[in-house]
Amino acid sequence: MEAGKICGGEKPRILVATDGSLASEKAVTLAVNLARVLGGELHAVSVICDQLKRDEAHDAIERVKELFPDVHAVIREGHPASEIIECAGEVDADLIVTGSHNRSGLERVFIGSVSEKIVRHAGTSVLVARSSEIPKRVLIATDGSEHSRLAMELIRHVREKIPLKVTAVHVMDTSDPVSSQLFFEELQQRRDHALSMARKILGDSAECISVKGHPVSVIAEISARYDMVVLGSHGRSGIDHLLLGSVAERVARFSKSSTLIVRGKRLNTSP
Known part of the structure; x- marks a missing residue:
């Protein structure tokens, strides 16, 4: 959209x-x-x-x-x-x-x-x-990437027509052996960047949280408290898809709430 x-x-x-x-x-x-x-x-x-x-x-x-x-x-x-x-x-x-x-x-x-x-x-x-009702409580996952930025901008504009209570979540992936070897300061910087972007786009009314764990498990579990979970997608195929594009798919599979996968290639955010 x-x-x-x-x-x-x-x-x-x-x-x-x-x-x-x-x-x-x-x-x-x-x-x-x-x-x-x-x-x-x-x-x-x-x-x-x-x-x-x-x-x-x-x-x-x-x-x-x-x-x-x-x-x-x-x-x-x-x-x-x-x-x-x-x-x-x-x-x-x-x-x-x-x-x-x-x-x-x-x-x-x-x-x-x-x-x-x-x-x-x-x-x-x-x-x-997974529900016929228009969502009121929305969880949007952010990693600070261009794809999550576009997803948040979409929700910001939708909120102008539909009252939404929005929570942005950033997951510090400490489950990844590679990520766990990085300096903790770098993980914090990534978190701070992602949440700063979320606050800038979504405004002060949005709640911004950070959680440690595996992204799919954390987002799927937290999403049970919301009507809809929103994720940006890389839209990749082949090996890039296997490495980077599967988080959104797996959340869509395991989430108990409706799941919106935002494809950046079709998002034109200019009026």
């Missing part, structure tokens, strides 16, 4: 994926609510596949139309994650909203989930909805 669109009067384009399941119903309701509050343009897609027949896809789309008559809806056929991502590109979506089916164990390892594949491969921001 582009911060510039929210503060500059343009309509953000929101694409919601639906298969008629309870998980996607939460995503649909949240997407509809966001489109109304932000004045956005809503698109919906349902994908016919082995698990979803044509009449079921049609019913899922009709449900969206009942809630938001002006929706731009389409039914596609193929692999759900691939079709949803392709559709997002075709409509130039700023945000994909998808549900989470919360698979676990071997099913997750061997099959994964559509939402996880979208989070991993989409070129735009992704919101994994």
